[in-house]
Amino acid sequence: INPLYGARKSVKEEDFPELPRNSLKLLHPLGNGAFGEVYKGAYFPSREKNESISVAIKTLSKEATDEHKNDFLMEAVLLGSLKHYNIVKLIGVSFIRVPKFLILEFMEGGDLKTFLQANRPTFNNKTTLKMTDLLRIAMDIVDGCKYLESLRFIHRDLAARNILLTSRGVGRVAKIGDFGMAKDVYKSEYYRKSKNSLVPVKWMPPEAYLDGVFSTKTDVWSYGVLLWEILTFSYIPYPGLSNHEVIQCVAKGDRMCPPRYCPKPLKALIESCWRTEPETETDV
Numbered sequence: 001i002n003p004l005y006g007a008r009k010s011v012k013e014e015d016f017p018e019l020p021r022n023s024l025k026l027l028h029p030l031g032n033g034a035f036g037e038v039y040k041g042a043y044f045p046s047r048e049k050n051e052s053i054s055v056a057i058k059t060l061s062k063e064a065t066d067e068h069k070n071d072f073l074m075e076a077v078l079l080g081s082l083k084h085y086n087i088v089k090l091i092g093v094s095f096i097r098v099p100k101f102l103i104l105e106f107m108e109g110g111d112l113k114t115f116l117q118a119n120r121p122t123f124n125n126k127t128t129l130k131m132t133d134l135l136r137i138a139m140d141i142v143d144g145c146k147y148l149e150s151l152r153f154i155h156r157d158l159a160a161r162n163i164l165l166t167s168r169g170v171g172r173v174a175k176i177g178d179f180g181m182a183k184d185v186y187k188s189e190y191y192r193k194s195k196n197s198l199v200p201v202k203w204m205p206p207e208a209y210l211d212g213v214f215s216t217k218t219d220v221w222s223y224g225v226l227l228w229e230i231l232t233f234s235y236i237p238y239p240g241l242s243n244h245e246v247i248q249c250v251a252k253g254d255r256m257c258p259p260r261y262c263p264k265p266l267k268a269l270i271e272s273c274w275r276t277e278p279e280t281e282t283d284v
């Protein structure tokens with residue numbers, strides 16, 4: 001059963017592998033995380049040898065609100081309890097000093113959305129990415145999702161922006177790197193109502209944004225949108241439509257069309273992720 005039930009009650013800071021603060025070195029910022037900075041860092045596992053491993057260090061600034069403090073701890077709970085090749089690993093924490101640190105596996109390629117946009121084929125330069133590259137990324141993410149489903153864990157925010165890559169070159173591996181919305185739900189059952197402006201409507205099925213019903217099928221729907229993002233090199237879904245218009249037209253049955261050059265089986269898969277009735281098994 002989902003290892004996180006009751007997490008919000010019982011989690012204590014001493015539950016995590018505390019790494020000595022002097023074995024960690026902040027190098028440079030990697031971009032603003034949701035609540036503080038994410039840095040490239042170096043971790044020196046042993047005092048004797050001068051070897052270090054690259055890590056990403058997520059910091060919690062001193063002036064963080066209690067809500068952010070809770071999110072930060074929840075992220076440690078989530079990542080600390082999920083152990084899979086396609087989910088970014090939590091190496092340890094450093095809560096002993098402020099700013100507090102989460103030490104995460106370093107993903108040199110950055111997020112998938114930015115990567116795809118940087119590799120989008122344009123008029124005068126073809127992309128170096130092949131369909132097999134795109135499908136490999138999609139398969140990596142599926143493996144991470146199957147693991148989450150095996151734990152009956154609902155991610156609630158699968159999207160290219162939340163996927164990280166081990167590198168940008170050949171042999172890159174995609175991993176689920178952020179659990180934004182899932183953290184929220186552990187904060188309050190009504191995160192949807194209190195923060196509906198933050199709700200990723202374009203990645204959600206009607207039963208989720210209309211009735212707040214979430215299940216693994218919600219992640220299946222989002223995965224279909226993520227596949228569409230991969231095939232379009234990260235266009236914004238429902239191009240030209242506002243969130244409000246999407247709510248209207250998707251609820252009445254409109255769907256995005258997969259791109260023309262999308263392989264037939266993939267087109268069928270994407271469409272099966274967007275079935276109106278979530279109960280119907282995808283027959284692909």
Ligand SMILES: CN1CCN(c2ccc(C(=O)Nc3n[nH]c4c3C=[N+](C(=O)[C@H](O)c3ccccc3)C4)cc2)CC1
Pocket residue numbers: 030031033034038055056058088104105106107108109110111161162163164177178
């Ligand atoms: C041309 N260059 C190529 C390289 N490039 C980067 C840009 C960003 C990154 C980066 O953030 N890497 C990360 N490794 N581990 C974690 C990361 C973020 N984490 C987080 O937890 C972040 O919150 C997160 C999570 C999911 C998605 C985005 C951000 C954990 C790496 C290279 C810059 C441009």
